[in-house]
Amino acid sequence: xxxxxxxxxxxxxxxxxxxxxxxxxxxxxxxxxxxxxxxxxxxxxxxxxxxxxxxxxxxxxxxxxxxxxxxxxxxxxxxxxxxxxxxxxxxxxxxxxxxxxxxxxxxxxxxxxxxxxxxxxxxxxxxxxxxxxxxxxxxxxxxxxxxxxxxxxxxxxxxxxxxxxxxxxxxxxxxxxxxxxxxxxxxxxxxxxxxxxxxxxxxxxxxxxxxxxxxxxxxxxxxxxxxxxxxxxxxxxxxxxxxxxxxxxxxxxxxxxxxxxxxxxxxxxxxxxxxxxxxxxxxxxxxxxxxxxxxxxxxxx
Numbered sequence: 001x002x003x004x005x006x007x008x009x010x011x012x013x014x015x016x017x018x019x020x021x022x023x024x025x026x027x028x029x030x031x032x033x034x035x036x037x038x039x040x041x042x043x044x045x046x047x048x049x050x051x052x053x054x055x056x057x058x059x060x061x062x063x064x065x066x067x068x069x070x071x072x073x074x075x076x077x078x079x080x081x082x083x084x085x086x087x088x089x090x091x092x093x094x095x096x097x098x099x100x101x102x103x104x105x106x107x108x109x110x111x112x113x114x115x116x117x118x119x120x121x122x123x124x125x126x127x128x129x130x131x132x133x134x135x136x137x138x139x140x141x142x143x144x145x146x147x148x149x150x151x152x153x154x155x156x157x158x159x160x161x162x163x164x165x166x167x168x169x170x171x172x173x174x175x176x177x178x179x180x181x182x183x184x185x186x187x188x189x190x191x192x193x194x195x196x197x198x199x200x201x202x203x204x205x206x207x208x209x210x211x212x213x214x215x216x217x218x219x220x221x222x223x224x225x226x227x228x229x230x231x232x233x234x235x236x237x238x239x240x241x242x243x244x245x246x247x248x249x250x251x252x253x254x255x256x257x258x259x260x261x262x263x264x265x266x267x268x269x270x271x272x273x274x275x276x277x278x279x280x281x282x283x284x285x286x287x288x289x290x291x292x293x294x295x296x297x298x299x300x301x
Contacts, residue, residue, distance in 0.1 A: 011169060012055070019044070019127045022178065026126075036177045037124045037234050042243045044128040049245040050118065051131035058135070065141040069160055072151035080154040088163075091155050092214075095163035098146040099213040104224065105143055107208050113277045114253040115140035121248055123235035125200050130175035137253055167213040171196070191216045194228045201232040252277075 026039040054061075073079070080087045106116035115137035122129045134140065150160050171191065179193040186192065191212045199210040209226035212218045219225035240251045259272040259281075268281035 011172075015051075015127070015131055015172065016048075018173070019048075019131075022127050022176065025178070037232075038177075039126050039128075040124055043122055043124050044126070046243045046245055046248055047122060047128040047132040050135070050249055051133060053245060053249075054133050054135040061135060061141070065144045066157075066161075068141070068144040069147050069151050069157045072148040073155075073157040073160075076152050076154045078154050079156060082156055082159050087155065088159070091150065091159050091163040092166055094150050094155070095147075095160060096167050096212075096214045097218060098150060099164065099167050100211050100218040100222070102143050102146040103211040103213070104222075105146070107211070108276045109274055110256055110277050110279070111139050111273050112143050114256045117236060117252040117277075118249050120200060120202075121236055121240050121251070123239060125175060125177055125197060125232070125234045127172065127175055129200070129234075130172045132248075134249055137250070170214045187216075188220075189215060189217055195219075197232045198226050198228050200234050202235050202237045203230075203233040205229075206232060207237075 023039060023044065082088070103116075106112040115134040118134040118137075119129075119132050122132055147160050147164075151157060155163075174191060174193045174196045176193050177197065181187060181194050182190075182192050187194065191210070191214060195210045195212070195216050198206045201207070201209075205226055209224055210216065210219050211224055216225065240248060242248060242251070256272060260269045263269040263272055263281050265281065271279055271281060
């Protein structure tokens with residue numbers, strides 16, 4: 001656990017340094033590319049503010065989420081040794097697979113989208129976007145169930161958490177427009193800036209694509225892969241229109257609560273909680289219960 005805290009401390013300093021370098025680079029560009037979103041001082045300040053508040057609340061968030069992994073680990077018939085290299089290799093590989101499914105749940109279950117939409121709420125795509133991470137969204141910790149299989153096969157709980165930290169750290173530098181395409185073998189196997197730009201796109205054919213953390217092969221295997229073929233429109237399908245970090249963090253959660261409160265049936269209330277973003281109760285009456293992805297995130301200010 002101390003290793004994870006140390007990584008977080010050094011990572012925060014590196015994040016701020018690289019963000020500063022990128023920000024200065026954008027400002028020094030004499031000929032900005034029109035197809036890129038570039039950078040905004042107010043947007044960057046919002047992302048950094050959300051990150052700073054999140055660092056303060058992180059201990060409480062981990063305290064709420066930790067029991068899921070710890071309880072599962074206590075039920076494992078045996079515990080693998082963290083001193084063995086292949087245990088670490090397996091832990092990172094399986095944590096990346098677990099991240100894929102968690103990330104897909106974040107987009108397809110509104111309770112989890114209420115938290116994850118914070119990360120997608122920026123209309124820009126740069127290193128500051130990567131640290132726009134939600135904090136203290138009720139119920140979001142339940143997505144940690146994806147780690148139960150890892151704990152049950154004997155991977156120590158602290159190794160699972162550290163493996164997830166590595167998966168998340170990998171994704172920091174791929175939040176950029178300043179790197180185009182990498183060599184084809186790398187693009188085929190690994191998540192890259194091009195693949196992740198697609199993931200942050202709110203325009204078709206990019207919606208709900210490229211969920212991978214380190215490896216993009218999960219998307220190729222499970223049918224959620226999309227190539228970057230046209231300019232990307234970043235943000236939500238209905239943008240929040242605010243730079244207030246508190247509103248940015250809770251806008252979708254508040255919208256979800258309003259929908260639940262205004263629902264006419266219990267089926268509707270449960271639907272607004274567990275159906276994909278964009279699902280509407282009135283569709284029950286017409287027999288069309290699919291989600292309209294173009295309504296992915298109701299806007300609030």
